[in-house]
Amino acid sequence: MAHKVHFYDADKGFDEDGLLRPTRTVETDDPAEMLSLAAAAIQESGSIMSASISADWRLSETLEEHLRVTNMLARWHEENPIKDAWIGALHEDIDAWNASGVDTPEDLEKYLMLQSFSDHYKEIHGFRPGSGQVSMDMSIEEIEAALEGEIGDPRPEWPGP
Numbered sequence: 143m144a145h146k147v148h149f150y151d152a153d154k155g156f157d158e159d160g161l162l163r164p165t166r167t168v169e170t171d172d173p174a175e176m177l178s179l180a181a182a183a184i185q186e187s188g189s190i191m192s193a194s195i196s197a198d199w200r201l202s203e204t205l206e207e208h209l210r211v212t213n214m215l216a217r218w219h220e221e222n223p224i225k226d227a228w229i230g231a232l233h234e235d236i237d238a239w240n241a242s243g244v245d246t247p248e249d250l251e252k253y254l255m256l257q258s259f260s261d262h263y264k265e266i267h268g269f270r271p272g273s274g275q276v277s278m279d280m281s282i283e284e285i286e287a288a289l290e291g292e293i294g295d296p297r298p299e300w301p302g303p
Contacts, residue, residue: 144169145176145211146196149183162191171201177214181222190219190227199247208247209234243278252278255285262289 148164156162170176176195183193195215202208209232216231232250239245244253256276263271276288 143198143200144171145173145198145201147176147179147183148194148196150192150194152187152189152191171198173197173201173211173214176211177218180215181218184219184224185222188224190224190229199251202247205236205239205244205246205250206234208250209239248282249278251282252280252285255282255289259285259288 147168147170149166149168150162151165152162154165168179170179176197180193180195184190186192193215197208197211197214199208202211213231213234216229219227219229233239239250242253244250256278259276260270276285280288
């Protein structure tokens with residue numbers, strides 16, 4: 143269990159899969175340290191591509207706290223803007239999250255993973271998955287398995303004419 147700061151070297155470029163992968167990752171359970179490390183790397187390079195953060199949902203007691211930690215780098219960037227750069231943040235309207243079935247940090251993690259699954263599925267198949275293939279009722283591990291492709295195509299075999 144740890145928040146993560148991922149460091150990147152854009153000068154080294156992208157790998158054979160076209161991804162810019164971290165050159166180093168630092169783990170910490172202190173959100174302030176996480177922000178400090180990421181902000182220092184961004185300020186030193188002048189590029190938001192040099193660091194990112196991953197807040198660990200298991201370290202937050204409430205949804206409000208997890209959203210605050212998750213959005214720390216975006217808030218820092220609002221106060222320390224870098225020209226032509228943008229860092230996205232999750233909205234912090236708790237009532238809206240609750241209306242979407244998100245009440246806890248774990249629920250938020252599942253919700254975001256389900257969105258990733260849906261996007262990835264659409265990239266591969268050309269359409270979004272049917273309802274019920276992956277859901278909030280599943281465990282984090284089951285959703286991770288779906289993201290890693292361990293759940294097959296949910297479409298029934300076409301019976302033909």
